[in-house]
Amino acid sequence: MAQSKTLNVNGAPVTIRFDDPDMPLLYALRNDLALHGPRFGCGLGQCGACTVHVDGRAVRSCIVGVSSVSEDQKIVTLEGLGTPDRPHPVQKAFIDAQAAQCGYCINGMIMESAAYLAAHRTPSEAEIRRALANNLCRCGTHARIIDAVKRAATSI
Ligand code: FES
Numbered sequence: 044m045a046q047s048k049t050l051n052v053n054g055a056p057v058t059i060r061f062d063d064p065d066m067p068l069l070y071a072l073r074n075d076l077a078l079h080g081p082r083f084g085c086g087l088g089q090c091g092a093c094t095v096h097v098d099g100r101a102v103r104s105c106i107v108g109v110s111s112v113s114e115d116q117k118i119v120t121l122e123g124l125g126t127p128d129r130p131h132p133v134q135k136a137f138i139d140a141q142a143a144q145c146g147y148c149i150n151g152m153i154m155e156s157a158a159y160l161a162a163h164r165t166p167s168e169a170e171i172r173r174a175l176a177n178n179l180c181r182c183g184t185h186a187r188i189i190d191a192v193k194r195a196a197t198s199i
């Protein structure tokens with residue numbers, strides 16, 4: 044039976060409808076709310092393409108059921124991190140470093156990095172590499188991605 048629920052997404056309350064309480068949060072974001080920053084990659088919590096923030100923590104929205112997120116938790120997607128006029132420092136650094144090739148992984152790389160840098164202000168390169176070790180990039184742009192995160196770390 045269809046249910047509805049209010050979520051707080053990018054600073055605003057939104058209502059989503061779903062039949063299955065285990066429906067991934069990713070589906071609600073992409074299909075119901077047309078937020079296409081988070082991507083469907085593996086659907087198994089293994090690639091990071093679907094990463095969003097929930098209360099500032101990077102989570103993989105493909106393995107989080109909509110029913111497990113409460114109304115007062117703050118969900119932020121790539122679209123809510125910054126604006127075209129005022130990009131988040133990590134978004135700006137990825138643009139400045141030209142860190143994307145196909146771009147499929149970049150949502151996850153940015154969201155994971157932004158959450159990490161919010162908690163770790165002066166990470167070493169080795170620490171950045173460890174923080175992103177479970178975010179996969181098929182294009183092999185890791186060197187530019189690490190460069191972008193290092194740039195962002197100096198500007199946050
Ligand atoms: S699509 Fe969610 S981790 Fe791969």
Ligand code: FES
Pocket residue numbers: 142143144145146147148149179180181182183184
């Ligand atoms: S830029 Fe293509 S998967 Fe990372």
